[in-house]
Amino acid sequence: MIKDFRNVKEMIKGLSEDDKFKESALSEIENKTIAKFLFTLRCKHNLTQKQLADKIGCTQSRISKIEGAYNNEITIKDLSDYGEALNLQLEIGYRNKGLKIVDSIKYHAFKIKGYLERLVDLVEGDEAASKELIKFHLEAYANLAIFTLKNIPGLQKSLEPVKEPIHLSSPEDNILEETDQKELEEVTK
Amino acid sequence: MSNWKLSYTDKYERDFKQYEKKHPDELMAVINNLDFYFNTLGKIENPCLIKSGFIHPESHGIIAIDQKGGKRKVKLQQTRLYVYPDIQDKSLYLLAIGDKNSQKKDIQFCIDTVKQIKKENPHD
Numbered sequence: 388m389i390k391d392f393r394n395v396k397e398m399i400k401g402l403s404e405d406d407k408f409k410e411s412a413l414s415e416i417e418n419k420t421i422a423k424f425l426f427t428l429r430c431k432h433n434l435t436q437k438q439l440a441d442k443i444g445c446t447q448s449r450i451s452k453i454e455g456a457y458n459n460e461i462t463i464k465d466l467s468d469y470g471e472a473l474n475l476q477l478e479i480g481y482r483n484k485g486l487k488i489v490d491s492i493k494y495h496a497f498k499i500k501g502y503l504e505r506l507v508d509l510v511e512g513d514e515a516a517s518k519e520l521i522k523f524h525l526e527a528y529a530n531l532a533i534f535t536l537k538n539i540p541g542l543q544k545s546l547e548p549v550k551e552p553i554h555l556s557s558p559e560d561n562i563l564e565e566t567d568q569k570e571l572e573e574v575t576k
Numbered sequence: 577m578s579n580w581k582l583s584y585t586d587k588y589e590r591d592f593k594q595y596e597k598k599h600p601d602e603l604m605a606v607i608n609n610l611d612f613y614f615n616t617l618g619k620i621e622n623p624c625l626i627k628s629g630f631i632h633p634e635s636h637g638i639i640a641i642d643q644k645g646g647k648r649k650v651k652l653q654q655t656r657l658y659v660y661p662d663i664q665d666k667s668l669y670l671l672a673i674g675d676k677n678s679q680k681k682d683i684q685f686c687i688d689t690v691k692q693i694k695k696e697n698p699h700d
Binding site for chain 2: 390391392393394395396397398399402403404405408411412415416419422423426427430431433434435436451454455456457
């Protein structure tokens with residue numbers, strides 16, 4: 388084994404010697420992200436193309452075509468059919484291209500806050516459900532605390548200063564060596 | 577997020593370069609299918625759940641990925657890219673690329689390599 392790659396695109400860049408091939412292969416991969424997403428979704432639900440086709444009520448050949456299609460060939464109907472068959476709600480939205488990871492975290496944090504508030508509204512007046520929701524809040528709090536605190540030791544470790552080795556013996560050794568040399572010279576005189 | 581990595585053998589590198597020169601369309605097709613497989617592996621972890629017409633399980637946990645699927649303008653020669661997913665190490669080993677004629681020899685090479693990988697990285 389020579390070198391590891393993090394993904395297939397990196398592997399192509401690392402091994403290809405033909406620029407034309409490299410460009411086409413990378414473009415092919417980049418233009419099939421939606422098909423890849425649908426393929427993963429089907430596998431996650433442990434379904435074959437035939438089983439999914441039966442759920443949707445279409446032919447296996449249509450599923451095969453969708454999973455081999457380029458991004459600009461997949462229709463909203465294809466997406467909603469996958470959603471219906473897999474009991475998932477299709478949500479379509481735009482995201483700011485310049486969104487940073489920290490912005491995403493903040494966005495999701497506020498989403499969580501919103502969902503928790505919705506749950507609180509839902510259980511209003513129901514004693515048993517309120518008790519369960521308190522437990523859920525505590526569980527959510529613990530999980531979020533674990534997620535955030537988990538990374539801190541690793542970060543702190545990287546901040547620790549590198550300890551330089553201290554050579555205590557060297558200067559003294561030199562002095563001793565010089566002294567020994569002088570003594571030896573005196574003796575041999 | 578996926579933290580699987582791709583490792584490859586010397587033979588895979590040689591095969592890749594040979595196919596790039598002589599059969600680029602076939603190489604493109606198997607690489608594209610490899611991307612589907614690898615991408616899904618990172619999200620569902622269990623290689624057994626990845627089912628598609630281009631995936632063929634072989635012995636010793638080896639998977640053969642063929643050229644089928646996608647839209648191709650030309651008829652492609654039967655080509656197989658052999659991989660081995662090591663679940664413990666989260667490594668997908670790219671072992672070899674070959675055609676129908678070299679299939680027997682390729683599979684034997686893959687089996688020997690996988691035995692070596694298992695010997696070098698024994699898991700409980």
